[in-house]
Amino acid sequence: MLEKIVKWARVKSPWILHFNTGACNACDIEIVATLTPKFDLERFGAQLKGTPRHADIILCSGPVTRQIKDRLKRIYEQTPEPKYIVAVGSCACSGGVFDGCYSVMGGIDTTIPVDAYIPGCPVRPEAIIDGMVKLLERIEREEEADAVAEAAVEGGVGNE
Amino acid sequence: MDLVLKLSYMLIFPGFLFLVLYAMACEWVDRKLYARFQNRVGPPWFQPLADFIKLLAKEEIVPEAADKIMFRALPVVALAAVLTSFLYIPVWDITAFHSFPADLVVVFYLLTIPTLAFFLAGWHSTSLFAALGSLRTLTQLFAYEVPLLIVLMGPALLAGTWTISEITAFFVANPGLLAVNLLGFCVALVAIQGKLERVPFDIAEAETEIVGGPFTEFSGRLLAITRLVVDIEMVVLAALISAVFLGGSFGLGPVWGFLLFLLKTLLIVGLLALFKSVVARLRLEQMMKFCWKYLAPVALFQLFINILVKAFLV
Numbered sequence: 001m002l003e004k005i006v007k008w009a010r011v012k013s014p015w016i017l018h019f020n021t022g023a024c025n026a027c028d029i030e031i032v033a034t035l036t037p038k039f040d041l042e043r044f045g046a047q048l049k050g051t052p053r054h055a056d057i058i059l060c061s062g063p064v065t066r067q068i069k070d071r072l073k074r075i076y077e078q079t080p081e082p083k084y085i086v087a088v089g090s091c092a093c094s095g096g097v098f099d100g101c102y103s104v105m106g107g108i109d110t111t112i113p114v115d116a117y118i119p120g121c122p123v124r125p126e127a128i129i130d131g132m133v134k135l136l137e138r139i140e141r142e143e144e145a146d147a148v149a150e151a152a153v154e155g156g157v158g159n160e
Numbered sequence: 161m162d163l164v165l166k167l168s169y170m171l172i173f174p175g176f177l178f179l180v181l182y183a184m185a186c187e188w189v190d191r192k193l194y195a196r197f198q199n200r201v202g203p204p205w206f207q208p209l210a211d212f213i214k215l216l217a218k219e220e221i222v223p224e225a226a227d228k229i230m231f232r233a234l235p236v237v238a239l240a241a242v243l244t245s246f247l248y249i250p251v252w253d254i255t256a257f258h259s260f261p262a263d264l265v266v267v268f269y270l271l272t273i274p275t276l277a278f279f280l281a282g283w284h285s286t287s288l289f290a291a292l293g294s295l296r297t298l299t300q301l302f303a304y305e306v307p308l309l310i311v312l313m314g315p316a317l318l319a320g321t322w323t324i325s326e327i328t329a330f331f332v333a334n335p336g337l338l339a340v341n342l343l344g345f346c347v348a349l350v351a352i353q354g355k356l357e358r359v360p361f362d363i364a365e366a367e368t369e370i371v372g373g374p375f376t377e378f379s380g381r382l383l384a385i386t387r388l389v390v391d392i393e394m395v396v397l398a399a400l401i402s403a404v405f406l407g408g409s410f411g412l413g414p415v416w417g418f419l420l421f422l423l424k425t426l427l428i429v430g431l432l433a434l435f436k437s438v439v440a441r442l443r444l445e446q447m448m449k450f451c452w453k454y455l456a457p458v459a460l461f462q463l464f465i466n467i468l469v470k471a472f473l474v
Contacts, residue, residue: 009213012206040200042191045207050371051289053221053379056214080219080379 010056010082011140013045014132017055017079021072021108022098023062026122027089031059034125041129044136052078057135059128060114063091063098064105076112084115084135088128093117166257174251176243183391184208189426190394190433197437208391212384220380227284234281235378235385241273242392248324249399250408252418254332255325262322264312267400271355274389275301278364281386282374293373296444297357297364303451304354304361310459311344311351314466315404324400328408338407340469344462345405347455349431352397354451356390358432360439361447398428 018031035041035048049055052075064072076085087108090096095106108114116138118131169175174182187208195202222231248263250256256263275297282294316322318337319330331338354361357373365373372378375386402408402424409417442450 005213006217009210009217012204012210013214037195037198037200040195040202042195042203043201045203045210048367050367051376053377054372054375054383056218078221080221082218 007140011136013056014084014136015047015049015054015056016041017049017052017058017075019058019060019072019075021060021062021068021092022065022104023089023091027061027092027120030122030125031061031088031128034128039125039129041132044132046132053080055079055083057084057086057132059086059088060092060108061088063095063101064108064111066103066105069105069111072108072111084139085112086116086118086131086135087114088118088131089123090119090121093119096121169257170247175246175257179243179246179392179395180388183388183395184212186395186398186425186429187391189429190436193430193433194437197434212388215384215387216381218380220382221377223285223287223377225286226377227286230280230284231377232382234277234284235382235389238274238277238389239385239392241270241277242389242396245270246392246396246399249396250325250328250403251399251421252409252414254329254408254411259323259325264316264322264324264327264404267324267396268309268312271393271396271400272301272305274393275355278374278386281378282376285374285377287377289370289372290374290376292370293364293366293376296366296370297374299444300354300357300361300364300447303448304351304455307347307451307455307459308351308355310456310463311347312404314341314344314459314462317463317466318470320470324403328403329411331407332411335407335410337469338405340465341405341462343458343465345401347459347462348401348405349428349435350455351451352401353432353435354447355397356394356432359436360442362441363444363447366441394429394432395425398425398432401428 016035018028020028033039041047046057052058058075058079060072076083085108087093091098092108095104095110098104099106105111116131116135118127120127123131171177185208188203188205191207192202222228245267247257248259248267279294279298279301282290282297315327315331318340319327321327321330353359357364365375367373370376375383378386399421402421406424408424409420411417412420
């Protein structure tokens with residue numbers, strides 16, 4: 001019961017940290033546009049936070065450059081659990097056209113684990129909202145699946 | 161039996177439990193109105209509750225270099241201060257749960273403690289942003305605190321007492337005199353906005369410049385408590401303003417008095433939300449200039465009016 005309430009709260013209140021890992025700024029503009037009154041992410045309880053300590057979801061835009069790699073890791077470690085990483089834009093998903101460049105590591109998943117990928121160059125605000133909602137749905141389902149699995153294990157123990 | 165009643169007043173209604181839930185409701189009203197003023201849909205009604213539960217269930221990180229005891233204790237100190245201050249403010253009745261001579265000063269003092277606690281919390285988290293934010297918090301304190309105290313002096317002077325319950329009783333007996341303090345009410349609303357560190361006085365938190373102000377390093381449960389403190393402080397200040405400037409519950413008995421309390425606090429929260437949505441953030445020195453050059457003289461002028469009224473009319 002308590003776990004269910006916590007999961008509900010977690011899905012209903014995703015706070016966002018926006019982190020530019022080396023993007024050309026196009027995706028950043030689109031992320032900021034997503035947070036404007038026109039698209040109103042607060043409908044889903046999302047708020048933009050300035051510090052990783054407050055954040056649940058980190059929106060990373062751009063390929064990971066060698067310069068930003070350590071900073072990205074540090075931001076990731078500064079964020080309290082549970083945390084979810086979203087790669088926003090083609091470059092963040094795979095490195096995009098910068099893949100293989102001498103100064104670029106590749107996509108976000110070369111450095112930290114990623115929970116959702118939103119492709120696009122740049123991504124549209126609608127795509128970001130869609131990706132966020134899908135991530136939240138997945139969190140809900142996944143944790144339900146965990147609960148079912150736990151119940152199954154408990155049931156199995158009971159049967160023996 | 162008496163003890164049980166007193167404990168239930170303090171812990172359940174209208175003390176701790178009710179106050180927490182009502183503070184969350186007020187936060188929702190504030191955020192929803194803010195969203196509607198910006199032509200947005202705004203958060204659903206359970207949003208503050210969901211935020212609170214989520215933060216409670218999140219990992220709590222205390223920075224390595226921070227003073228661990230102070231870092232953990234200060235949000236709780238702030239919470240205790242605002243919860244205590246509510247006991248001296250009338251809710252459904254003219255008299256409060258506990259009342260003694262000059263409790264207005266005590267409430268005012270108790271409501272300053274969260275600001276100081278946040279300053280110390282920011283200072284002790286040893287982060288650059290938190291230190292900057294907490295210094296701004298303290299600097300701001302000197303800007304809004306003086307006009308607010310001067311303006312609270314007005315009704316106190318008119319009623320000839322520093323006791324909140326007696327001020328309310330005085331205005332219930334002479335409702336016409338409420339109009340005298342209209343200017344003071346407006347000054348108090350502006351000063352409260354500063355006290356709650358909301359736009360245009362959110363200089364201390366300014367997330368676009370110094371990430372999160374004094375709360376930069378706070379996460380999980382501690383952040384949940386600090387957010388709750390700000391919400392409760394808003395309700396307590398609204399209740400205080402309602403008791404001092406609007407005649408509180410007007411002695412209408414428990415049910416109507418309570419409904420009037422809700423109506424008046426929600427009205428004040430609505431006015432604060434309106435104020436928040438029509439202005440933009442000031443710089444620190446602009447705020448100092450505004451508070452000392454305009455707000456404090458207006459507050460003094462209000463006090464002058466009160467003295468004249470007291471001398472010739474009452």
